[in-house]
Amino acid sequence: MRLFSTVFAFLLGFATLAQAADAKVYHLTLATTWGEQVPFLGTAPADLAKLVDTMSNGRLKIRVDSPNKHKAPFGVMDMVKAGQYDLAYTASYYYKGKDYKLVFFTTVPFGMLISEQYAWYNYGGGKELAAKVYGEHGLISYPMGTTGMQMGGWFKKEIKSLADLQGLKFRIPGQGGEVMAKIGVTAMSTPPGELYTALERNTIDAVEWISPVFDLAMGFPKLANYYYTGWQEPASEIQLLANKKKMDTLPADLRAILETAVATVGSQLMNQATNANANAWANISKDYPNVKVQQFPADVMAALKKAAKEIEEEQAAKDPVFKEILESQRAYIAKVRPWTLMGEYGYLKQLEK
Amino acid sequence: MRLFSTVFAFLLGFATLAQAADAKVYHLTLATTWGEQVPFLGTAPADLAKLVDTMSNGRLKIRVDSPNKHKAPFGVMDMVKAGQYDLAYTASYYYKGKDYKLVFFTTVPFGMLISEQYAWYNYGGGKELAAKVYGEHGLISYPMGTTGMQMGGWFKKEIKSLADLQGLKFRIPGQGGEVMAKIGVTAMSTPPGELYTALERNTIDAVEWISPVFDLAMGFPKLANYYYTGWQEPASEIQLLANKKKMDTLPADLRAILETAVATVGSQLMNQATNANANAWANISKDYPNVKVQQFPADVMAALKKAAKEIEEEQAAKDPVFKEILESQRAYIAKVRPWTLMGEYGYLKQLEK
Numbered sequence: 001m002r003l004f005s006t007v008f009a010f011l012l013g014f015a016t017l018a019q020a021a022d023a024k025v026y027h028l029t030l031a032t033t034w035g036e037q038v039p040f041l042g043t044a045p046a047d048l049a050k051l052v053d054t055m056s057n058g059r060l061k062i063r064v065d066s067p068n069k070h071k072a073p074f075g076v077m078d079m080v081k082a083g084q085y086d087l088a089y090t091a092s093y094y095y096k097g098k099d100y101k102l103v104f105f106t107t108v109p110f111g112m113l114i115s116e117q118y119a120w121y122n123y124g125g126g127k128e129l130a131a132k133v134y135g136e137h138g139l140i141s142y143p144m145g146t147t148g149m150q151m152g153g154w155f156k157k158e159i160k161s162l163a164d165l166q167g168l169k170f171r172i173p174g175q176g177g178e179v180m181a182k183i184g185v186t187a188m189s190t191p192p193g194e195l196y197t198a199l200e201r202n203t204i205d206a207v208e209w210i211s212p213v214f215d216l217a218m219g220f221p222k223l224a225n226y227y228y229t230g231w232q233e234p235a236s237e238i239q240l241l242a243n244k245k246k247m248d249t250l251p252a253d254l255r256a257i258l259e260t261a262v263a264t265v266g267s268q269l270m271n272q273a274t275n276a277n278a279n280a281w282a283n284i285s286k287d288y289p290n291v292k293v294q295q296f297p298a299d300v301m302a303a304l305k306k307a308a309k310e311i312e313e314e315q316a317a318k319d320p321v322f323k324e325i326l327e328s329q330r331a332y333i334a335k336v337r338p339w340t341l342m343g344e345y346g347y348l349k350q351l352e353k
Numbered sequence: 354m355r356l357f358s359t360v361f362a363f364l365l366g367f368a369t370l371a372q373a374a375d376a377k378v379y380h381l382t383l384a385t386t387w388g389e390q391v392p393f394l395g396t397a398p399a400d401l402a403k404l405v406d407t408m409s410n411g412r413l414k415i416r417v418d419s420p421n422k423h424k425a426p427f428g429v430m431d432m433v434k435a436g437q438y439d440l441a442y443t444a445s446y447y448y449k450g451k452d453y454k455l456v457f458f459t460t461v462p463f464g465m466l467i468s469e470q471y472a473w474y475n476y477g478g479g480k481e482l483a484a485k486v487y488g489e490h491g492l493i494s495y496p497m498g499t500t501g502m503q504m505g506g507w508f509k510k511e512i513k514s515l516a517d518l519q520g521l522k523f524r525i526p527g528q529g530g531e532v533m534a535k536i537g538v539t540a541m542s543t544p545p546g547e548l549y550t551a552l553e554r555n556t557i558d559a560v561e562w563i564s565p566v567f568d569l570a571m572g573f574p575k576l577a578n579y580y581y582t583g584w585q586e587p588a589s590e591i592q593l594l595a596n597k598k599k600m601d602t603l604p605a606d607l608r609a610i611l612e613t614a615v616a617t618v619g620s621q622l623m624n625q626a627t628n629a630n631a632n633a634w635a636n637i638s639k640d641y642p643n644v645k646v647q648q649f650p651a652d653v654m655a656a657l658k659k660a661a662k663e664i665e666e667e668q669a670a671k672d673p674v675f676k677e678i679l680e681s682q683r684a685y686i687a688k689v690r691p692w693t694l695m696g697e698y699g700y701l702k703q704l705e706k
Contacts, residue, residue, distance in 0.1 A: 055408065055613060057606040110704070113697055115467075115501075118620075119627035148468075149696035212692065229699040253410040257610070260408060263617040267471075274472035277696070278689040285691070293695045298706040336631040338638070339565065342646045343502035343630070344466055345701050346582040348694065351463070353651040 026254055028062045028246070030087040031076040033094070035066050039213055040272040041238065042066075044145060044265055045089045048240075051261040060254045062087070080243050081137055088241040089144065093174060100315050101322040104329060105130055105141060107150075107235040109179055109308040112333055114146050114270065116340060117235045120332040129325050140247055142262045144240040145269030148277060152228030152296065153208035154199070154220040159228070162299045171195060172208040175311070176232030182307035183300075192218075199223045208232070212280035213273070221288040229295045231304060238269070379607055381415045381599070383440040384429040386447070388419050392566055393625040394591065395419075397498060397618055398442045401593075404614040413607045415440070433596050434490055441594040442497065446527060453668050454675040457682060458483055458494060460503075460588040462532055462661040465686055467499050467623065469693060470588045473685040482678050493600055495615045497593040498622030501630060505581030505649065506561035507552070507573040512581070515652045524548060525561040528664070529585030535660035536653075545571075552576045561585070565633035566626070574641040582648045584657060591622070 030049070034041040049062040065085070067073040076088035077095050093106035105126075112120060120126045121143060134141045153172060159165060166184040173189060181187040190198045190207075196219050198204045206224070209215050221227075240262050247255065284291055296304070316323035383402070387394040402415035418438070420426040429441035430448050446459035458479075465473060473479045474496060487494045506525060512518060515536065524541040525533050534540040543551045543560075549572050551557045559577070562568050574580075593615050600608065637644055649657070669676035 051609065051613065054609040055606055057604075113700070115623070115627050118624045119631065122621065122624045123628035149700055151695075211696070227695075229695065229703045231700065231703060234697075234700055251410075253408055256404065256407040260404065260613050260617045263620060264613045267616060267620050268475065270468070271471045271475045274468050274689065274692070275476035278472065278692040281692045281695070282688050293699070295699065295703045295706070301703060301706045335635050336627065339627070339631040339634045341701065342504075342580075342582065342634070343564070344587075345698065346646070346648065347466070347502055347584065347587055348698050350582045350584060350648045350654060353648070353654045 023059075025058065026060050026250060028060070028086040028258075030062050030064045030089060031070045031072070031079055031085040032064060032066055032089040033073045033076055033091070034089070035068060039217075039276055040145075040269050041089075041147070044238075044269050047268070048089075048144075048261055048265045051265060052258055055257045055261065056254055060250075060257060077137075077139070077241055080139060080241050083243055083246070086243050086246045088239075090239060090241060091236070092141065092239050092241075096175070099133070099137075101133060101319060101325055103175055104325045105133075105143075105239060106237050107233045108312075108329070109175055109232045110305060111234050111329065112336070113340060114148065114235045114237075115344075116333065116336045117237060118143070119336060120329065121237075124332045124336075125328050129321075129328060133321065133325070134241070135244070138244050140242045140244050142240040142242065142259065143237050143266055144262050145238045145266035146273065147214075147236045147238070148211060148270065148273045150230045150233035150236055151208070151211055151215065152230045152232065153206050154215065154224035155206040155226040155228060155294075156199075156202075156224045157205070158226050158294065159296060159300060161297055162303055165300065168206060169204045170206040170208070171198070171204050172232070174232070175308075176208060178311055179232065179304055179307045182310065183303040196220070196223070211273075211277050212284055213276040216280045216284055221284050221291050225288075225290045225292060226294050227291055229293065231296070231301070238266070376412075378411065379413050379603060381413070381439040381611075383415050383417045383442060384423045384425075384432055384438040385417060385419055385442040386426045386429055386444070387442070388421060392570075392629055393498075393622050394442075394500070397591075397622050400621065401442075401497075401614055401618045404618060405611055408610045408614065409607055413603075413610060430490075430492070430594055433492060433594050436596055436599070439596050439599045441592075443592060443594060444589070445494065445592050445594075449528070452486070452490075454486060454672060454678055456528055457678045458486075458496075458592060459590050460586045461665075461682070462528055462585045463658060464587050464682065465689070466693060467501065467588045467590075468697075469686065469689045470590060471496070472689060473682065474590075477685045477689075478681050482674075482681060486674065486678070487594070488597070491597050493595045493597050495593040495595065495612065496590050496619055497615050498591045498619035499626065500567075500589045500591070501564060501623065501626045503583045503586035503589055504561070504564055504568065505583045505585065506559050507568065507577035508559040508579040508581060508647075509552075509555075509577045510558070511579050511647065512649060512653060514650055515656055518653065521559060522557045523559040523561070524551070524557045525585070527585075528661075529561060531664055532585065532657055532660045535663065536656040549573070549576070564626075564630050565637055566629040569633045569637055574637050574644050578641075578643045578645060579647050580644055582646065584649070584654070591619070 032045045036042045045064040052060050074094050076090050079085045080088045091106045092102040095102050130141050168185050170185045171188040171190045172180050177187040188204050316326050385398045389395045398417040405413050427447050429443050432438045433441045444459045445455040448455050483494050519537040521538050522541050523538045524543045530540040541557050669679050
């Protein structure tokens with residue numbers, strides 16, 4: 001009927017472009033890193049597709065392909081760059097091998113909390129830096145949720161000093177793994193499917209995974225009693241990466257609908273993660289009373305901070321844009337952290353009295 | 354042209370209802386509590402109207418009236434109930450005189466942090482309780498941002514023990530004021546426009562306002578050196594209240610557009626508040642080096658907790674729905690707080706080493 005109306009209007013000599021654009025159904029394809037069975041990360045793309053469909057009254061359709069289909073969970077960024085897919089749901093720091101500075105848009109060791117990182121991104125220059133970095137790849141990056149604070153890992157023995165970490169076989173990937181390796185840990189890259197058995201058989205001594213909801217599903221509380229406070233991934237922002245050329249073909253209303261849905265589904269994911277981690281931790285502490293939450297000792301913290309800083313400085317020396325983002329984030333932390341400490345942190349601290 | 358196309362389709366015998374509904378422009382009116390000059394709270398309704406207009410391609414229009422126009426900043430809930438306006442942008446706890454349990458949807462003394470409250474609202478039963486409470490008023494409540502942690506107030510003298518609060522003339526409204534009155538403070542209700550002069554002339558000894566960005570604008574750092582940690586309003590959620598009957602007239606796509614825009618503008622407001630408070634505190638600590646952030650002593654905290662609990666129990670005895678929400682929030686805090694403490698709080702604490 002839309003087609004008829006367009007033809008009819010055309011015959012009558014009306015300007016028909018807006019109407020024609022309005023009537024057209026747009027199709028986007030989305031490749032996701034996580035399968036549907038993964039808590040909330042696995043279902044967020046389908047939530048996005050549904051919300052966009054409702055808001056656009058069926059004019060914007062997103063087809064979601066899981067890794068079962070596209071076979072490349074960590075190849076989704078490249079596929080969107082190449083135009084094989086229009087959108088990817090993933091985490092930027094998986095691509096640090098291709099471009100190290102992408103880590104800043106997920107999370108970095110000793111970095112910002114979620115609230116701080118969102119403030120930096122939206123009002124502290126982050127969005128402009130993201131446009132610069134992703135623009136070079138022909139991409140637009142949209143924040144789309146966070147899984148929240150990551151824990152520091154499950155250890156079979158208590159870590160009483162830096163000496164206890166020397167040669168310890170610790171499965172920890174990413175930047176956290178690089179930092180740990182620098183202070184004497186034997187960083188392992190055991191595949192996820194083998195982690196439980198490896199920890200059970202002492203092929204590894206410790207494992208860093210994610211947070212209570214994911215860690216409980218892996219069975220780690222059965223095998224290790226020391227659950228350490230995190231330092232390596234304090235915000236874990238997830239991204240929707242979009243092919244810029246494709247985005248530019250969308251009319252303004254559909255583009256706004258997509259961008260707004262991304263923000264809303266992202267907020268929803270953050271709330272889901274808070275709720276799920278709270279539930280999972282309640283279950284862990286009930287079913288595994290021997291599990292203790294620990295903090296790393298002062299000498300370990302000092303060594304980790306020093307090593308993390310050295311890695312950042314090495315990267316900054318190689319890449320001026322890495323340096324620019326590093327300095328932007330450091331300056332923002334210096335400004336926002338006092339407010340965090342006197343606000344929410346101060347509130348919780350005062351309650352301990 | 355839409356009309357022509359509808360007529361044309363009708364002549365051809367097509368089903369035209371969807372098309373006709375699609376073409377109609379819907380108008381909503383919004384009354385807001387805060388004038389445009391108020392940081393971010395004053396501009397959020399216009400941001401909402403703009404985003405809705407873009408996403409709907411002009412099919413949903415919101416007219417925003419500020420208090421200059423409607424003359425009733427704290428009457429907006431009643432006006433939406435009465436159908437004089439369709440939407441109100443306000444904070445539920447202003448209406449505790451009419452229905453005390455509305456406080457739970459803004460924030461309560463010793464209540465949840467923002468992240469906890471959003472998790473409770475969306476996944477811990479909060480939304481269903483809100484529907485029950487606001488349904489009785491013929492309203493729907495949508496969370497639309499938060500100004501974040503509120504500070505405990507500006508004091509001219511340090512509070513070393515509960516004795517120092519006896520008879521102290523402290524301007525603090527709302528539930529916080531009720532609690533403070535119960536422990537011996539002379540709670541004052543000095544109008545906002547007179548606060549600076551009252552504090553300057555010692556008509557009041559202390560003042561609770563909001564947080565750095567708002568407090569700096571009021572000039573308080575010039576007059577008082579002791580800036581206390583908050584306990585009374587840890588989340589300060591803002592609401593969009595909607596007339597339920599009016600909402601039910603919107604087609605599904607426009608309703609989803611409105612609801613999604615509300616969530617997104619709300620998230621944006623939270624980020625604006627974090628950024629603005631960080632900037633304001635940086636300015637305060639530079640320009641007013643005598644200002645110290647303090648925590649209330651243990652005996653004051655114990656008395657405040659006891660008094661807050663007594664007030665809650667009094668209300669719970671009067672209203673079973675108040676009791677139901679109180680118990681829901683208390684149970685949720687008991688579950689979620691351990692995760693907050695081992696997650697973000699633990700991270701910040703570990704960093705102090």
